[in-house]
Amino acid sequence: MSTTARITSDLDPFSAEFRADPYSHYAALRALGPVVWLERHGIWAVSHHDTVIAVLNDWQTFSNAGGGGLANYFKEKPWRPPSIILEVDPPEHERTRTVLSRALSPRTLRAIRGRFEEDAATFVAGAVRKGRIDAVPDLVQPYPLKVFPDSVGIEAEGRENLLVYGAMVFGSFGPRTPWYEELMTRAPAVSAWILDHCRRAALAPGGVGAMIYAAADAGELSEDEAAMLVRSFLSAGVDTTIDSIGLTLRALAEHPEQWALLRDDPSLARAAFEEATRYDSSSQSLFRTTTREVEFAGATIGRHEKVMVFLGSAGRDPARWEEPDRFDIRRRTTGQIGFGVGIHGCVGQMFARLEAEVFFQALAAAVDRIELDGPSALRLNPGLRGLSSLPLVLHRAS
């Protein structure tokens, strides 16, 4: 018989207080222990850098087939057919992952970079001309919302559906709140638009979406699987990059000396984004579901239980990072896991890095100084951390 006393906490990672200042709550969680039972939701929390990595590397025990969010697909019906890359384990995962990795490979990125540069320069020029902006609607949202669907090969009309759908996908990672139920009243119409745009005929030739259908033509996927993988692009490709670019911009605006480093040496753009992904990742947490009872880091976790894994806490763990709460774009960020790690580590991370690198290089070339022009606001989605507002004044480079 096991006599392990479980460490419990009444912290609610989905509460407004927690989300407003997750980092102080992570410190409290880490102090309680590497594995803590969150009694409010009946789930386990893993918050230390080393144990987060251990969970993510043990896919046999900590499965993705139980769903990417709080909902337990071993016990509940999913809100949509599960993702065939995120919400599956090997061996099924291997084939779909291979196709998506190839579509998002360095060769694709080399072909796309020039268009990213043109679009970034255009959006940055517009924002600089305006000077006083809300950076979220004026700059941070429009750029990914153009370059990502352009790359996939989605028509220009109706792209706002991508934002609503993304909100649903990541909203579904959290609890069933009134906010979620209200959002989901739009699910039938928005899902129909999304699925329509996942069809072969809806995708422009030469795009990343068409590359998925080329894999179907080569016999690697069925036609339905190709549509489901395009759905994964449209689920995970837009909000994530909007939020991570927004949080990076805020970190730079709040640390003028770091902005000055980047402005004086735009080759630091990639490093700045990487450090921001450690410091304030748009993906703060994700879920695994146990396939069996397991002894893990001093706790006995039962079979088919949900484990909430805090990437955002791993990035601030003082056992791994020196002065973890300091934003320092010259830091060595090796070991940064804001994109996750292991077989489900973000398949689009090179794409996201390129988008961000090009964006911050364009900004560094055009802007001398960034002035905060009021408080920023977080957006209310339990599955992603990001901003709904970031008032700034951009002072142009002379």
Ligand code: OW7
């Ligand atoms: C998908 C955790 C990021 C995701 C998120 C949401 C949806 C999907 C993947 O990965 O549909 O594959």
